Amino acid sequence: MARRNANGEGSIYKRKDGRYEAAISAPTASGKRKRVRVYAKTRKEAYDKLTAIVAQVRQGRPVADRTWRLDEFLDHWLEAAQRRPLTYRRHEAVVRLHLKPRLGRYTLDHLSVSTVQAFVNELQANGISDSTIHQARKVLSAALTYAVRQELLFRNVARLVQLPQYKPKEAQHWTPEEAARFLEAAKPDPLYPAFLLLALYGLRRGEVLGIRWQDIDLANGVVRIRQQVQRINGEIQQVGLKTTTSVRDEPLLSAVSTALLRRRREQDAARALAGDQWQGTDNDSELVFTTRSGRPVESRNLYRSFLRICDQHGIRRITVHGMRHTNATTQKKLNVHDRDIQAILGHGDVRTTGLYEHVGMDSKRMALEKVERSLLNVRAADDSARCRQELPSNKKKLHLNGEVLSGGSSQTRTGDTRLFRPIHATLQEQLTSIDEVARARTRTWKLGCAAVNLAVNPPPEDRRAA
Template sequence: MTRATVHEKLTELKAKDARGIPTADKNWRLGAYLDYWLTEVVKPNLRLSTHERYESGVRLYLKPGLGANTLTHLSVPIVQTFMNDRLAAGMSVRSVQILREILRSALTRAHEEELVSRNVARFVKLKQRERDDIQPWTVEEAKQFLEAARADPLYPMFVLLVLYGLRRGEVLGLRWQDVDFEGSVIRIRQQVQRVGGALQQGPVKTKAGRRDLPMLDFACEVLKAREPRAGGLAFTTRTGQPIEPRNFVRSFQRICERHGIRRITVHQVRHTAATLLKDLGVPARDVQLILGHSDIAITQQIYQHDNMAGRREALGRVEAALLVSTHKDTQALQPGYLVNAVDSSGSCHNGCQGHGFVDRITSILSGRGSRTRTYDTWFWSSNSSSVTSRITEVDTFFRVRRRQALLGVVAVGVAVNVNEQDDAELVA
């Protein structure tokens, strides 16, 4: 170390001391600090599954790749190069993003402990993850699955999975004490997960995950068909042990394959429930509470999906609104032509019985006019190939009639003025 370098570091330390920033009494290497962080910060305060995921990332990747660097010498270029190398080695974008999240969380703690002046992981750039295009089940596919699973011992669990969009661990962790038949409520409080090689029962994922759901008749029926065990899990093996999550998944996939049902993952059934609720017009806030999401954006952007039928219906409403708006403008100019029915010759008769033109167009576009075609003989008498082309013809017809009417008004006005002048001359 040169004299100039020593002088630079001394000046830096004096400047920090003047600002009241303490100097670390130990120059930590990143590997040693990550071990301390996992043991003293993560394990006592976070879920076991989170600690297991963080420990795996530290042990397999962060310590071997970055652990020899001291905290004070860890820089943005060093971390950026490490992350880029992981991507080049074939690691998925999401896996590398998780490594950055782990390192960022650890360095945030180091910054709070005043061991580093900034969190370099925050400045590392990674490309955005492209989410898989999930195609959840339709109503028909969900019904087909439940019918196929009726004879399976896990059928009640599958019913709750589809009805409420529960997480796999929440279904496995449901206790009889959380099932209130009298109050008709199902309380979601805990989950079962495999952590550290053993099945663990613990609280649900987030505070938002603690939720009360109304007990639907279908759910009540399948739950009452089981034999309750006081204080125990609602769903267990024959020996009373928690059901292995992987066995639950295997049963789900076996039913799909055996009955030719389009295969999705167990977690994507949760997407199916969210999308079905959306398609039924349930407000997004209610869907968020049912699924137990902490942020409504998660519900709308990740779990709810659209389809061509939904897009077609939405755009059809726009089309209908525009058509109705157009003909309402016409009605304001020529109310006699639009309010009254039109006969087979295309003539309009004031006071005739029947629906208004706009009402009939609306009913036809929405499908309500399928039983009343004989009433609208003139509308359906054309050889037009589509409703849209027929509407264009009708619009043209009324434009011509409107021009004729305006010309008639002008002619009448001119004639009245001429007559008034003739009368005045006679009086004079």
């Protein structure tokens, strides 16, 4: 008589179609139990599949409540995960254009490293750009990570694929001199305060346009970054910042304060002229940068004004976001600590800040000249006229010693400025003068010592005479 399987061992039997079916009751991620069934051509294959499920259960890993196809799960992930509207739109486009058409038919448990690698290779063979391939893999990895957290998978296969080499293009940025030229040229523009905030604080476009008057604390000298303005689904909206670390307070610089006060007077005049047609809030929640009718300034209009100023004054074109890179690079040149730059820019990770700090030829030259001086004992070009340390033999102290020993006006003996005069003697002449003074003082000291010795211990004939 065949042995009856104990609870938890599952069962295997042959179906009428000739295949073998293995089944077992296992706990699911929701806490309920589910009858899990697997199929195979042979009994051994069915047994191996059943054993794998038993091992999974014994390791404390529940089975999925349902069998998810990847296309269904991606839709579920897009709706379930919390993300900003623009991020959602970008992820949805990747899912719709790349992931669903090529991987959507696979179930989650059948998605392997080789399957995803074949997907990457196919994109590359079809001429898809490396940046798009990296983005597609990034979105897939985020979705599978969510599946792992929901205990639908035990590993993220998207993290194990090999991607084509990809190096993002270095963002265009200005030198400090170019940025100063732009700010000078932008002074007559109504959006000059916005450009000043972009340049001095390295703010994002949406952050600048999202500043309200209640965020400007003139009494305490603080600018508070709390929201941003973006166009979402065809409407300009005031939304939250990119990350939690983007919420920050910045010191209100004097130049910015002056520009903002001028901006408020201009806005008050525009509000009075618009009258009932004013579409702003007309209180402290009013945006600092508004149109003549009180509506928020669009990001693309800020960019148009930015390019117009560049073209009119022959300034090299960059993007508005390039001013954020300019700010970080300028701070780096001024030896500002990376952690301070990170806090000013509102980055969550100092490694991200490093991507904004660009190294130019001047920075490389200064660094390598330091190495040259350290290894080859070579003086800097502007250091050739002086010694490395203040030794008693340096020229400055030779002047001082010469003046003191010769009675010159070093203000050691007199404060009469009429006695100040430059020393025109050569270095050798000064050394000779010092040696003569030293010898004279030595002779005087020796004679004094001899006189004292004779007074205390007179010769024998002098003692008899006494």
